[in-house]
Amino acid sequence: MLPPGWGLLWLGLVLGSTYVSLGSCNLASNSKDALNVLLIIVDDLRPSLGCYGDKLIRSPNIDQLASHSLLFWNAFAQQAVCAPSRVSFLTGRRPDTTRLYDFNSYWRAHAGNFSTIPQYFKENGYVTMSVGKVFHPGISSNHSDDSPYSWSVPPYHPSSEKYENTKTCRGPDGELHANLLCPVDVADVPEGTLPDKQSTEQAIRLLEKMTSSASPFFLAVGYHKPHIPFRYPKEFQKLYPLENITLAPDPQVPAGLPPVAYNPWMDIRQREDVKALNLSVPYGPIPVDFQRKIRQSYFASVSYLDTQVGHLLSSLDDLHLANNTIVAFTSDHGWALGEHGEWAKYSNFDITTRVPLMFYVPGRTAPLPEAGKKLFPYIDPFDSSELMEPGRRAEDLVELVSLFPTLAGLAGLRVPPRCPVPSFHVELCREGQSLGKHFRPHDLEEDPALHGDPRESIAYSQYPRPADSPQWNSDKPSLKDIKVMGYSIRTIDYRFTVWVGFSPHEFLANFSDVHAGELYFVDSDPLQDHNMYNDTQGEDLPRLLAP
Numbered sequence: 001m002l003p004p005g006w007g008l009l010w011l012g013l014v015l016g017s018t019y020v021s022l023g024s025c026n027l028a029s030n031s032k033d034a035l036n037v038l039l040i041i042v043d044d045l046r047p048s049l050g051c052y053g054d055k056l057i058r059s060p061n062i063d064q065l066a067s068h069s070l071l072f073w074n075a076f077a078q079q080a081v082c083a084p085s086r087v088s089f090l091t092g093r094r095p096d097t098t099r100l101y102d103f104n105s106y107w108r109a110h111a112g113n114f115s116t117i118p119q120y121f122k123e124n125g126y127v128t129m130s131v132g133k134v135f136h137p138g139i140s141s142n143h144s145d146d147s148p149y150s151w152s153v154p155p156y157h158p159s160s161e162k163y164e165n166t167k168t169c170r171g172p173d174g175e176l177h178a179n180l181l182c183p184v185d186v187a188d189v190p191e192g193t194l195p196d197k198q199s200t201e202q203a204i205r206l207l208e209k210m211t212s213s214a215s216p217f218f219l220a221v222g223y224h225k226p227h228i229p230f231r232y233p234k235e236f237q238k239l240y241p242l243e244n245i246t247l248a249p250d251p252q253v254p255a256g257l258p259p260v261a262y263n264p265w266m267d268i269r270q271r272e273d274v275k276a277l278n279l280s281v282p283y284g285p286i287p288v289d290f291q292r293k294i295r296q297s298y299f300a301s302v303s304y305l306d307t308q309v310g311h312l313l314s315s316l317d318d319l320h321l322a323n324n325t326i327v328a329f330t331s332d333h334g335w336a337l338g339e340h341g342e343w344a345k346y347s348n349f350d351i352t353t354r355v356p357l358m359f360y361v362p363g364r365t366a367p368l369p370e371a372g373k374k375l376f377p378y379i380d381p382f383d384s385s386e387l388m389e390p391g392r393r394a395e396d397l398v399e400l401v402s403l404f405p406t407l408a409g410l411a412g413l414r415v416p417p418r419c420p421v422p423s424f425h426v427e428l429c430r431e432g433q434s435l436g437k438h439f440r441p442h443d444l445e446e447d448p449a450l451h452g453d454p455r456e457s458i459a460y461s462q463y464p465r466p467a468d469s470p471q472w473n474s475d476k477p478s479l480k481d482i483k484v485m486g487y488s489i490r491t492i493d494y495r496f497t498v499w500v501g502f503s504p505h506e507f508l509a510n511f512s513d514v515h516a517g518e519l520y521f522v523d524s525d526p527l528q529d530h531n532m533y534n535d536t537q538g539e540d541l542p543r544l545l546a547p
């Protein structure tokens with residue numbers, strides 16, 4: 001069912017007729033010079049990618065994108081769970097402003113009528129389009145992916161998405177199960193396709209239509225993998241023979257980990273194949289051979305995802321759009337694969353908050369493609385194991401909440417003003433920063449006055465808990481059940497987290513009511529296994545927090 005008026009707009013788009021934007025103040029439309037935007041959002045992807053130094057992973061197409069991009073090595077999500085993270089970066093506000101820490105409210109009704117990235121582009125004359133999982137579905141985007149505010153045309157969802165959680169995984173017993181590990185023969189699954197394949201096809205169809213559009217476009221493509229279940233074409237397993245898969249380097253729950261910091265990965269336990277392991281709650285552990293299989297399937301899902309990104313970018317080239325389209329690539333948060341005895345997201349560690357983040361800006365991060373030359377030829381991960389030349393890389397700590405002002409600035413739109421505190425009444429403002437200064441040419445960047453000092457940059461994340469010890473709803477507490485909030489800061493030198501009392505009625509954190517603390521030093525403890533919080537108690541912790 002379409003909101004009134006949409007049918008006609010959609011038809012206009014499909015027929016390729018000149019698109020008339022619904023938008024108001026129209027700065028960029030009809031401007032032949034305006035850059036298009038292709039925003040690729042991956043679900044649950046930590047930076048396990050060749051371009052982030054992972055030697056095992058085959059991700060040649062994403063690595064190729066990185067080779068033409070500015071890559072942010074230290075980028076962090078504001079909350080390591082889908083809906084809160086997406087609403088945060090798509091509105092450019094932190095979870096304490098969107099007041100969404102769970103899945104259960106729509107910010108426009110619950111916190112403030114905040115603009116979104118696509119809404120801003122739409123209001124500036126862009127045709128804005130959503131394919132796959134961009135907003136989290138459900139009430140957190142008003143059951144409509146924030147339509148009609150964010151999108152010019154109805155968002156697209158792949159029809160085969162509905163099978164993701166059904167019994168489509170062939171087990172060793174020959175029967176179909178709702179498993180965690182779900183390598184499939186694509187010809188055998190319902191509809192003979194997978195959601196991310198359908199999303200790629202739809203995104204390419206939209207790009208084709210856009211070649212005859214008078215207005216610039218903003219196309220967001222949200223991929224589902226490597227989110228669980230690991231339902232991917234089974235041939236991708238061959239890239240990762242089990243005997244080559246190692247366990248996490250630190251597979252034990254560290255002695256100094258405060259129980260409130262631990263997430264019991266309940267979603268994984270609910271899958272049939274994991275249930276059959278009779279794991280103990282909350283700490284497990286998962287038998288090591290099954291740990292290897294989870295890692296294998298996550299990595300295989302990443303390579304499958306990489307092929308989808310490869311097909312999409314190769315089409316951008318074929319359609320001669322690579323010279324006037326910004327490509328931004330990121331993920332909503334990371335994912336633990338056994339590090340400190342944890343799985344899934346739902347925590348404040350680097351492993352769950354750190355995300356890939358890169359921007360290709362034509363003529364700026366790479367020379368414009370020469371006529372007849374492809375910038376993004378499709379690379380088959382089965383054929384290639386060579387590492388791609390890395391592009392430029394920025395070390396400063398950056399936050400996903402900065403995506404909004406950064407994309408606006410790169411596209412030449414006015415960067416929204418900084419938010420006042422509080423900002424619930426302000427529809428358009430930014431809590432992050434425009435990262436534009438990082439895109440200056442190299443020679444300018446040598447000037448220390450222009451180049452940011454990584455020591456001054458800080459990334460904030462947070463995670464709510466219903467109790468001080470792990471319990472059934474510790475991963476995803478509903479707002480009313482939140483009793484503790486973990487506020488975490490990451491600098492280039494350390495991660496510091498305090499878990500403090502929190503009132504979900506007044507949305508107030510009580511920093512005099514400290515339930516636990518964590519402090520990890522990046523140089524001596526990059527994996528965050530040695531909590532130094534008690535050792536520095538009584539010493540001068542505020543000194544550590546000072547810039």
Ligand SMILES: *[C@@H]1O[C@H](CO)[C@@H](O)[C@H](O)[C@H]1NC(C)=O
Pocket residue numbers: 108109142
């Ligand atoms: C959410 O969607 C409903 C049904 O379409 C609509 O009536 C309501 O106005 C929307 N909420 C907001 C805040 O726009």
Ligand SMILES: *[C@@H]1O[C@H](CO)[C@@H](O)[C@H](O)[C@H]1NC(C)=O
Pocket residue numbers: 113149427
């Ligand atoms: C919220 O913002 C949208 C988009 O600007 C606007 O159409 C709508 O009227 C606003 N709603 C309220 C209640 O202010």
Ligand SMILES: *[C@@H]1O[C@H](CO)[C@@H](O)[C@H](O)[C@H]1NC(C)=O
Pocket residue numbers: 238239240241244
């Ligand atoms: C697995 O490891 C062996 C030994 O290091 C290596 O020769 C082989 O290429 C690896 N296989 C794959 C598919 O990476």
Ligand SMILES: *[C@@H]1O[C@H](CO)[C@@H](O)[C@H](O)[C@H]1NC(C)=O
Pocket residue numbers: 255256257531534
């Ligand atoms: C830190 O101190 C608290 C309170 O005394 C204690 O409960 C906790 O176990 C200590 N943690 C470590 C890592 O020593």
Ligand SMILES: *[C@@H]1O[C@H](CO)[C@@H](O)[C@H](O)[C@H]1NC(C)=O
Pocket residue numbers: 276277278
């Ligand atoms: C799990 O428990 C069930 C029922 O008690 C038992 O039949 C099964 O063998 C157990 N599985 C494992 C892997 O221990």
Ligand SMILES: *[C@@H]1O[C@H](CO)[C@@H](O)[C@H](O)[C@H]1NC(C)=O
Pocket residue numbers: 320323324368371
């Ligand atoms: C991009 O390439 C196409 C085809 O080669 C060309 O017509 C167009 O002028 C180019 N645009 C820019 C901004 O260079």
Ligand SMILES: *[C@@H]1O[C@H](CO)[C@@H](O)[C@H](O)[C@H]1NC(C)=O
Pocket residue numbers: 501510511512513
């Ligand atoms: C904050 O926590 C402290 C220590 O538990 C307590 O004494 C104080 O009443 C709390 N403040 C509020 C506003 O709840």
